[in-house]
Amino acid sequence: MRRFEINRLTIETIDAVLEGAGRERIELDLRAVGFVDPYAVLILELLRVDCDEAGRGLRILWPESPRVRRWLSDMGLQGHPTSGSKAGDDALQPITRIEDEAGIGRVVERFHRRLAQRYPLTEMSRRALIAVLIELFQNIPHHSNATGTIDDPHGAAAMQDYEDSIVVAIADRGVGLSASLGLRDGYQGLTDAGALDLVFHQGISRFSDPGRGGELRRIAELIRSWDGTLAVRTGRALYYFDPRSGDTYDVPYFPGLQLALRLPMRAFLA
Amino acid sequence: MEGVTAREKLLTALLSLPDGGQLQIHLEGLDVLSTSFADEVVGKALDRLTRDDFGDRSILLVSPSLELADGVDAKLKQRQLAMICLTGTAWHLIGACTPAMTETLARIIEKGRTTAKELAGELDLQMNACVNRVARLAKLHLVRREEVGRSGPQPVYVLHSILKG
Numbered sequence: 001m002r003r004f005e006i007n008r009l010t011i012e013t014i015d016a017v018l019e020g021a022g023r024e025r026i027e028l029d030l031r032a033v034g035f036v037d038p039y040a041v042l043i044l045e046l047l048r049v050d051c052d053e054a055g056r057g058l059r060i061l062w063p064e065s066p067r068v069r070r071w072l073s074d075m076g077l078q079g080h081p082t083s084g085s086k087a088g089d090d091a092l093q094p095i096t097r098i099e100d101e102a103g104i105g106r107v108v109e110r111f112h113r114r115l116a117q118r119y120p121l122t123e124m125s126r127r128a129l130i131a132v133l134i135e136l137f138q139n140i141p142h143h144s145n146a147t148g149t150i151d152d153p154h155g156a157a158a159m160q161d162y163e164d165s166i167v168v169a170i171a172d173r174g175v176g177l178s179a180s181l182g183l184r185d186g187y188q189g190l191t192d193a194g195a196l197d198l199v200f201h202q203g204i205s206r207f208s209d210p211g212r213g214g215e216l217r218r219i220a221e222l223i224r225s226w227d228g229t230l231a232v233r234t235g236r237a238l239y240y241f242d243p244r245s246g247d248t249y250d251v252p253y254f255p256g257l258q259l260a261l262r263l264p265m266r267a268f269l270a
Numbered sequence: 271m272e273g274v275t276a277r278e279k280l281l282t283a284l285l286s287l288p289d290g291g292q293l294q295i296h297l298e299g300l301d302v303l304s305t306s307f308a309d310e311v312v313g314k315a316l317d318r319l320t321r322d323d324f325g326d327r328s329i330l331l332v333s334p335s336l337e338l339a340d341g342v343d344a345k346l347k348q349r350q351l352a353m354i355c356l357t358g359t360a361w362h363l364i365g366a367c368t369p370a371m372t373e374t375l376a377r378i379i380e381k382g383r384t385t386a387k388e389l390a391g392e393l394d395l396q397m398n399a400c401v402n403r404v405a406r407l408a409k410l411h412l413v414r415r416e417e418v419g420r421s422g423p424q425p426v427y428v429l430h431s432i433l434k435g
Binding site: 101102124127130131135138203210211212214215218 | 340348
């Protein structure tokens with residue numbers, strides 16, 4: 001069993017957990033973990049589903065902290081000791097399934113309402129945030145099953161507020177960025193890191209129509225302007241930046257696309 | 271695909287106008303306009319318009335604020351297109367526009383009706399440069415060009431603002 005001494009399971013540390021995720025049997029000891037963010041919780045949820053579907057064993061020793069257990073339960077994470085217990089309000093927005101374009105408006109409204117109930121947002125930042133959520137959520141129906149090879153294509157999103165920031169996470173187990181871009185002539189056989197580079201540095205999409213694509217690059221620029229953090233993980237590569245630095249990194253393989261943004265409160269509160 | 275349906279309705283409405291007619295897209299009542307929806311509806315419709323699929327018709331954007339039209343602006347830049355956005359009594363050129371385009375358009379809007387020759391004099395431009403600016407504005411359906419004769423092999427145009435009043 002792999003034991004993790006890390007006490008925070010977050011955008012920055014979850015990849016250590018995914019080492020060996022493709023093995024026949026995965027055993028994770030998370031007992032020492034005292035903090036989990038929405039990005040990590042979505043990846044744990046996807047890992048559970050991935051193992052279930054592949055018939056691979058997944059054994060997790062869950063965090064011992066009652067606070068973390070309660071939060072995981074509030075987030076709606078399945079398969080842990082307190083899952084299914086009466087939900088509290090620790091989670092700002094629990095794990096929410098995203099399936100099709102028609103449902104995006106309702107999901108965005110739910111996220112927006114939860115946020116607006118707790119915080120006085122400026123009108124401009126409220127609009128910007130909604131527009132960002134729409135674009136990111138739309139990526140799931142638009143791209144996660146671009147090749148038409150995924151059974152039950154869907155994704156999930158979750159959100160949590162902290163003292164100084166808000167974290168929004170969106171994840172799917174779809175075809176990933178390189179397979180999606182590979183549908184465009186001339187872009188076959190891309191590495192995951194190459195696909196991230198094309199999307200974030202050149203604004204390329206799988207469509208040759210010049211008006212399509214560029215949304216992720218634009219969102220990344222907006223997050224930079226807010227001094228935020230962005231993590232976009234696909235296959236074996238992670239594009240990550242925070243206010244101090246950023247790059248594309250090699251990470252353990254995991255299918256689909258997972259994304260998180262951490263936004264400082266001061267950037268958009270009234 | 272809500273955007274596709276909305277664009278089809280928009281193009282049907284545009285076609286129902288007489289040649290030279292103008293369609294105004296009002297964003298009032300909208301909370302947020304996503305960039306992909308903006309492109310699907312406005313970007314692609316404008317792309318068709320500039321390919322002369324709709325004769326001399328024009329499209330204007332009317333928005334309670336310029337911020338609400340951000341998505342349209344971003345997508346038009348990406349498509350190398352531009353359009354006029356009205357906010358209250360002010361007009362703004364959004365999308366892929368240059369100060370030179372805005373300067374020329376402003377003069378045409380101010381005068382309502384003019385010629386390239388007049389503009390060249392007023393803007394202190396070489397005639398060729400002025401003709402190129404005007405041709406770009408006309409191509410984007412930001413002004414209406416009316417052929418009134420010929421000077422040698424070249425057509426002579428009167429330029430009309432597409433803003434009424």
